[in-house]
Amino acid sequence: MSRHFVLAAGGTGGHMVPAAALAAELNKRGHRVALVSDLRGVRFPGLFEGVQTHVLPAGRLAGGPIGWAQAGREMLRGRAMARELYRTFKPSAVIGFGGYPAFPALLAAFAEDIPTAVHEQNAVLGRVNRLVAGKVDAIATSYAKTERLKRKHEGKVRHVGNPVREAVLNLRSRPYPLLEEEGIFRVLVTGGSQGASILSKVVPDGLSMLPVNFRRRLQVTHQARIEDIDAVRAKYAEHEIPAELATYLPDMPEQLAWAHLVIARAGASTIAELTAAGRPAILVPLPSATDDHQTANAREITAAGGARTIAQDDFTPKELAKQMQRLGLDPAALENAAGRARACGKPDAVRDLADLVEQLGAPLSALPVGVAKPVKKVAYA
Structure with missing residues (x-):
């Protein structure tokens, strides 16, 4: 039975990538999908081609009483626009992926008595998802342990994982790239969709401190902010380390495919892709992330032995070089770490979320007998 669904997400990669994966899966199943986001989201490259998109106003709850009042007015305007959309598009359900643009879309669904769900990508329930947790019909989580999730919501929680693009998921069927003791060692450096200045400052100098025989094997792909890229390119040239630099990596699945090691932030999509592909990593969580959720995101893969986490205050060239040597000088240990990262993946996340x-x-009459699945146990904090 073909139905209509609205996906509502903030315009960052962490929200948009899983929403795009779900949109693709629902389209494959014969449904129609509409996206509600902000201007960043509807312009996100390569994710929602062929999907009808709508920009809703959604203020941020910041700036004191005056800012809150302005945000409230914007959210009410966004809710009214969403209700108008629902009267013509007639969605069977509205699914929020976090971020302020999802809030008015969900408020409109509550007003129209449309079934709702939210998906939480991080290991800490985000602000918007916390605001609506009591009203939505289902809460899908990416981690078995999700902080800021109340026990009274236990009955509506399903641990599905964090959906990734099909091109990333396909990497599970490809072996970890062959790493010979004297062969090329490929490093991928990425700070998420906007890059990360701390990686640009530390990584080139850290790699330069490796033993000469190791340093000469390196081949680096580094995603950097536009304001950092010239200085980073000069640093790699100074250290005679072959490096390709870009402000955006549209071919991230292919970059992951050949990488022996990833140095990255610990955003939700980054962790999901590392565990889907099975790539070991050195993770540097963003300390200013709300509720320190990137540190929480990194715990599972680090505890499993698939990654090493370095707090940003401790992330120095010397520390990076030390961790690189521990990981990179033993091909068998690195391949083992790749397997441990892969074991943390949830390859059926998009299927389970779409289900x-x-x-x-x-309607209940349309559900096959036995379709309802038991809610998996989730840890609360």
């Missing part, structure tokens, strides 16, 4: 969404949007 949940279809159940929300279907």
